[in-house]
Amino acid sequence: KAGIPVFGSEEEQVRDGCLASVSIDFVALGEETGKMAxxxxxxxxxxxxxxxxxxxxxxxxxxxxxxxxxxxxxxxxYQNATKTKTAGSK
Known part of the structure; x- marks a missing residue:
């Protein structure tokens, strides 16, 4: 609303209205955590x-x-980055 770009820390925040993020792959992180455990x-x-x-x-x-x-x-x-839209938009 204020015209200020907001950057999130994960993918879901981008779907909720943040401009962008460089987020981690939580599946890969979970796999590595499982190996450690x-x-x-x-x-x-x-x-x-x-x-x-x-x-x-x-x-x-x-x-x-x-x-x-x-x-x-x-x-x-970043032309090849993943693209998304705001949740609920058409």
């Missing part, structure tokens, strides 16, 4: 010595409805 439960690793898993490859996504409302264009580097 499996090693701990099998006694192959200890929780206190298990390294924190850091996600390095985010998934860029932008909302075409918000992009239009703000009269903005997608930078060339």
């Amino acid at each position: 499996g090693k701990i439960l099998k006694g192959e690793a200890k929780p206190e010595s298990t390294k924190v898993y850091v996600v390095h490859n985010g998934k860029p996504i932008y909302n075409t409805d918000v992009l239009s409302q703000l009269k903005l264009k997608v930078p060339a580097a």
